[in-house]
Amino acid sequence: MQVTSSNHNRNDKPLKKLIIVFNSTREAIDAERACLGKGLSCQAIPVPRNISAECGIALDVDQKDESAVRALFEEKNISAYFHEKEAGTPSIAL
Amino acid sequence: MKTIDCRGMQCPKPLILTKKAINSIEVGQSIEILIDNETSRQNVERFLMDNGVEVAVVQEGALFSLTATKRSKDEVAGNEKGYCSPPGAHRPHVICFSSDTMGSGPAELGAILMKAFVNTIKEVKPLPSHCVFYNSGVNLVVEGSTLIEPLQKLSEQGVKILACGTCLDYFNVKDKLRVGTVSNMYTILETLSGAGHVIKP
Numbered sequence: 402m403q404v405t406s407s408n409h410n411r412n413d414k415p416l417k418k419l420i421i422v423f424n425s426t427r428e429a430i431d432a433e434r435a436c437l438g439k440g441l442s443c444q445a446i447p448v449p450r451n452i453s454a455e456c457g458i459a460l461d462v463d464q465k466d467e468s469a470v471r472a473l474f475e476e477k478n479i480s481a482y483f484h485e486k487e488a489g490t491p492s493i494a495l
Numbered sequence: 496m497k498t499i500d501c502r503g504m505q506c507p508k509p510l511i512l513t514k515k516a517i518n519s520i521e522v523g524q525s526i527e528i529l530i531d532n533e534t535s536r537q538n539v540e541r542f543l544m545d546n547g548v549e550v551a552v553v554q555e556g557a558l559f560s561l562t563a564t565k566r567s568k569d570e571v572a573g574n575e576k577g578y579c580s581p582p583g584a585h586r587p588h589v590i591c592f593s594s595d596t597m598g599s600g601p602a603e604l605g606a607i608l609m610k611a612f613v614n615t616i617k618e619v620k621p622l623p624s625h626c627v628f629y630n631s632g633v634n635l636v637v638e639g640s641t642l643i644e645p646l647q648k649l650s651e652q653g654v655k656i657l658a659c660g661t662c663l664d665y666f667n668v669k670d671k672l673r674v675g676t677v678s679n680m681y682t683i684l685e686t687l688s689g690a691g692h693v694i695k696p
Binding site: 426429430433437443444445446447458461 | 607611614615
């Protein structure tokens, strides 16, 4: 399964990114697994300091995949909070 | 064999002359470099090794004779001045990946922590000089790893990625290395022992 290297646009022009945070580490792990299973490009990153000072794992995904990711999390019953990169405030909670 | 006489010279002059000489010879050819102080010897040796040049050192009293053999056709482009570290100066750190998980405990937790760790390396300056991968750590640099792209970006920023050849062979993934170069115990130990400090996630 080759997932994250599939996006060749990145070197030319950075795509808009979304930072997704979760209520628990369990959900973060399940969400990452679900995304990779569907071939959706995602990177596990620490929750940015402007969102929370507590240790936590967030996912960094391409904005173009937002609707697919939202649908996937709904299907898997994963609560997730979407932030635009460097925006700092949650846009919509699922 | 051409001899570069660097006796009495201060850094970065021996490095500049060495680089020029290495770039002027063919793969497989050697040059001899004469150096008369220990600091310069260390700097030149480290500079050559980091650039894939094989080095053998013979010491006679205070004189060092370095035989440098070109092993790669790539032009040596390293920043010479960066290697002029006076004794005790700051040396960059090295990150050592001895496993594909961060810490010990549940594998799925260790795996996601490791992914977040690798994706954070670029955020913390200064960057490490090297990332060394051995044992199950090599899983992070072979086909199927989700960390190829972030590691590739670090590599483009000058972080050297070394993967243990014995380990790649053991896991039968030698042909699946997707970032970095195959390395051996000598280079791995030299890299770790030459580091300012070593971080092991």
